[in-house]
Amino acid sequence: MSAHPSFNPLLLALECSECGAAYDLTARRSTCAKCGRPLVARYDLDAIARETPREALARHGSDLWRYRPVLPFAPGHEVRLGEGGTPLLPLPRIARETGVAEVWLKEEAPNPTHSFKARGLALAVSAARAWGIDAIALPSAGNAGSAAAAYAAAAGIRCRIVVPNDTPRAFVTEARALGAEVKLVPGTIADAGKALASWAPAPEWWNVATFKEPFRLEGKKTLGYEIAEQGGWRLPDAIFYPTGGGTGLVGMARAFGEMKRLGWIEGPMPKLIAVQSEGCAPVVRAFERGASDIAPWVDAATVASGLRVPSPFADRLILRSIRESGGTAVAVGEDEMLRGMADLAREAGCFACPEGGATLAALRGMRASGAVAREARVVIFNTGSGLKYLEAWRAALARRRGARRTAVRGGKS
Numbered sequence: 001m002s003a004h005p006s007f008n009p010l011l012l013a014l015e016c017s018e019c020g021a022a023y024d025l026t027a028r029r030s031t032c033a034k035c036g037r038p039l040v041a042r043y044d045l046d047a048i049a050r051e052t053p054r055e056a057l058a059r060h061g062s063d064l065w066r067y068r069p070v071l072p073f074a075p076g077h078e079v080r081l082g083e084g085g086t087p088l089l090p091l092p093r094i095a096r097e098t099g100v101a102e103v104w105l106k107e108e109a110p111n112p113t114h115s116f117k118a119r120g121l122a123l124a125v126s127a128a129r130a131w132g133i134d135a136i137a138l139p140s141a142g143n144a145g146s147a148a149a150a151y152a153a154a155a156g157i158r159c160r161i162v163v164p165n166d167t168p169r170a171f172v173t174e175a176r177a178l179g180a181e182v183k184l185v186p187g188t189i190a191d192a193g194k195a196l197a198s199w200a201p202a203p204e205w206w207n208v209a210t211f212k213e214p215f216r217l218e219g220k221k222t223l224g225y226e227i228a229e230q231g232g233w234r235l236p237d238a239i240f241y242p243t244g245g246g247t248g249l250v251g252m253a254r255a256f257g258e259m260k261r262l263g264w265i266e267g268p269m270p271k272l273i274a275v276q277s278e279g280c281a282p283v284v285r286a287f288e289r290g291a292s293d294i295a296p297w298v299d300a301a302t303v304a305s306g307l308r309v310p311s312p313f314a315d316r317l318i319l320r321s322i323r324e325s326g327g328t329a330v331a332v333g334e335d336e337m338l339r340g341m342a343d344l345a346r347e348a349g350c351f352a353c354p355e356g357g358a359t360l361a362a363l364r365g366m367r368a369s370g371a372v373a374r375e376a377r378v379v380i381f382n383t384g385s386g387l388k389y390l391e392a393w394r395a396a397l398a399r400r401r402g403a404r405r406t407a408v409r410g411g412k413s
Contacts (some may be wrong), residue, residue: 006129007074008068008069008074009074010043011041012043013041014040014042014214015040018035023039038217039214041214045070052069063080064084064222065078066085070262072123072127072218073127077126079122079126084111085226086107086109087106087107087110088230090105091104099367101374101375102236103363103379104379105350106226107350108383109382112150114387114388115147115383115384116383118151120147120216121144121148122151123219124151124219125152125155135159135206136148136157136160137205137207139163141244142163145161148175148180148208149175150178152178159181161181162192162195164191164192167305168305168389188300189308190310210245210313210314211246211312211313212313217247217250217254222251222255227252236378237270237271237376239380240273240362241274242275242307243329244307244312252272252321253269271328273329273330273362274330275331275359275361276329277358278333279334282312283322287322287323288329294311294319297311302337306384330365330366337354337357339396341354341393342357342396342397345386350382352382353388354392363378363380
């Protein structure tokens with residue numbers, strides 16, 4: 001068990017997701033020293049089951065720390081800004097329009113810095129502080145950088161972020177306002193990752209990029225816990241999740257596995273549907289080919305900056321999570337994504353990001369093909385606020401105006 005005072009004593013070790021090598025918590029850990037693959041947290045779930053019935057979660061509050069028994073840190077050793085506890089909203093009009101029994105929206109915009117990235121970065125920065133690290137760095141497509149900057153500011157540590165130079169300017173302004181140093185580089189997040197190595201070298205700077213440290217996954221897994229609890233511990237049939245680096249997808253798979261071991265849920269795991277853009281769909285391509293690894297996507301291009309991840313580091317974990325859930329991976333077009341954004345705003349009161357629009361587009365496509373049954377209970381995601389994506393919203397509104405003009409002309413003919 002953990003001998004480090006900052007960590008949950010029932011966190012047994014950090015374990016390699018590929019070779020199973022185990023590491024204690026006495027020093028900074030990133031990826032497996034033996035095979036270079038991501039590390040994951042391993043808990044004494046039998047002890048947690050004995051000590052914490054699910055009815056006792058309320059004593060821990062309403063944010064993601066409600067699930068403290070299965071999170072890495074001891075009370076008082078977390079960096080906390082009110083992350084998690086976001087709503088699961090019914091979408092009856094969209095359910096009727098798509099022909100699905102129930103559609104629910106997991107709305108992540110209320111998080112600090114207005115996106116789901118707060119969940120993971122809260123945990124990563126908490127680990128940095130626990131290990132006495134005073135500088136973090138990461139490449140970002142936007143939202144992760146904003147969250148890292150906020151939690152670094154709250155923890156009093158330095159932060160460097162590298163982003164593609166076409167990242168929406170709201171993200172750059174926000175990160176700089178929060179005290180981070182931001183460098184813009186040509187290309188995608190993969191190019192940003194390469195530039196980070198020389199600008200923020202280890203060991204001075206701890207790289208908290210997706211799956212390059214073990215704790216962002218622990219924050220993201222709380223999505224699965226919340227969906228289960230907010231649904232009355234009755235799981236949905238399918239979850240549509242916008243997948244770039246894949247932390248949330250893998251995290252939810254881990255959450256459902258943990259909850260089953262804890263005796264908190266019964267029945268089959270929800271099918272996890274990885275949603276990508278047709279302009280950057282490496283997960284979809286690998287899934288359809290039956291591959292175990294994901295080849296880099298060339299010339300990635302999409303308005304959804306969070307989906308423009310040409311080579312996700314945790315490729316094997318992502319594909320394993322999808323397949324073990326009985327799920328699939330689908331790509332949607334840019335026009336469908338923009339329509340999804342606009343319809344979430346108009347039909348559900350959600351000023352969605354492009355990634356949120358993609359999940360609605362994917363649901364529509366799978367329902368039309370019969371891959372989602374009429375009686376299904378489905379969760380879709382909006383991972384962040386549309387306020388950060390005004391360029392995309394201008395395109396979405398132009399598309400809506402064009403559709404209206406076409407409809408008017410058609411009515412007159």
